[in-house]
Amino acid sequence: MKKLIVNTLLTLATALAAGHALAQTQKLTLMLDWFVNPNHGPIVIAQQHGYFKEQGLDVTIQEPADPSTPAKLVAAGKVDLAVSYQPSLIMDIAQGLPLVRSGTLIATPLNSLITLQKSGIDSLAKLKGKTIGISIAGNEEATVGTMLHSAGLSIDDVKIVNVGWALSSSLASGKVDAIWGGLRNFEKNQLITEGYQPVMFYPEENGVPNYDELIFVANANKHNKEAIRAFNTAIEEATTYILNHPDQAWQEFIAYAPDTLDNKLNKMAWQDTLSRFALRPAAVEVARYDHYARFLLEHKIITNLPEAKDYLPTF
Numbered sequence: 153m154k155k156l157i158v159n160t161l162l163t164l165a166t167a168l169a170a171g172h173a174l175a176q177t178q179k180l181t182l183m184l185d186w187f188v189n190p191n192h193g194p195i196v197i198a199q200q201h202g203y204f205k206e207q208g209l210d211v212t213i214q215e216p217a218d219p220s221t222p223a224k225l226v227a228a229g230k231v232d233l234a235v236s237y238q239p240s241l242i243m244d245i246a247q248g249l250p251l252v253r254s255g256t257l258i259a260t261p262l263n264s265l266i267t268l269q270k271s272g273i274d275s276l277a278k279l280k281g282k283t284i285g286i287s288i289a290g291n292e293e294a295t296v297g298t299m300l301h302s303a304g305l306s307i308d309d310v311k312i313v314n315v316g317w318a319l320s321s322s323l324a325s326g327k328v329d330a331i332w333g334g335l336r337n338f339e340k341n342q343l344i345t346e347g348y349q350p351v352m353f354y355p356e357e358n359g360v361p362n363y364d365e366l367i368f369v370a371n372a373n374k375h376n377k378e379a380i381r382a383f384n385t386a387i388e389e390a391t392t393y394i395l396n397h398p399d400q401a402w403q404e405f406i407a408y409a410p411d412t413l414d415n416k417l418n419k420m421a422w423q424d425t426l427s428r429f430a431l432r433p434a435a436v437e438v439a440r441y442d443h444y445a446r447f448l449l450e451h452k453i454i455t456n457l458p459e460a461k462d463y464l465p466t467f
Contacts, residue, residue: 207382246454276303285328294451
């Protein structure tokens with residue numbers, strides 16, 4: 153009898169706590185790294201399917217006017233969370249921005265170096281003397297340079313030009329011989345839909361340390377751990393739902409913004425991205441972040457070495 157009473161009280165307490173959590177809705181602003189696309193699948197499904205709401209969250213999803221600003225806005229306390237990149241976070245930390253990683257969205261690299269089959273450039277070694285287009289200058293000397301080094305070349309053996317956001321069109325038109333920064337789930341498919349056969353070279357297969365492509369970042373000095381835990385739980389539930397019901401999840405995803413999301417390219421990207429979503433958004437491997445930070449330091453992309461334990465709190 154005593155055991156029954158205790159269990160009843162525990163059940164009641166749990167129910168009251170859950171009710172209290174829902175009554176005390178926590179508002180969060182989340183700024184994406186770019187316009188909504190399949191990379192943001194778990195975020196959109198968490199919103200559409202009600203997983204955020206179930207966790208007592210009211211999440212406002214924002215798209216940036218300038219994709220270079222989301223993490224900076226978090227550091228300035230203007231938004232609560234932002235989608236960023238592991239390499240970018242390390243560089244921001246090294247520059248003194250008050251940021252921490254709060255979760256992982258996509259746990260594998262998406263970046264790639266792409267050529268076209270018709271060019272005959274089917275190995276990195278054949279890039280000698282060629283032109284590589286990039287969209288944003290940053291760490292290409294480390295990444296592209298390392299990839300070229302694996303084939304016996306150096307960054308000085310190629311010409312790097314900034315083509316802005318016209319990566320695929322620059323490659324298709326022959327303005328450049330290769331592009332760096334094209335995503336293996338987007339630019340590859342865009343080229344295929346336009347009748348081209350891309351040749352892909354992956355950084356993690358050519359000397360560059362593995363890393364998380366997309367992560368969530370929060371302000372190091374003022375963040376709500378309880379809200380972030382709830383956020384990560386919702387993202388995990390959404391990811392599980394997507395993997396279990398990919399076709400149904402796709403329909404819910406495009407319903408978020410049918411005019412811009414419901415097209416062939418996004419559907420191809422959706423299929424290619426499913427296996428790359430982080431199954432455990434809150435989980436993190438400290439050594440992986442330290443390894444990549446040392447890589448950036450060795451290539452003089454950063455001038456000081458931040459320790460991962462300082463910007464990877466437990467949520």
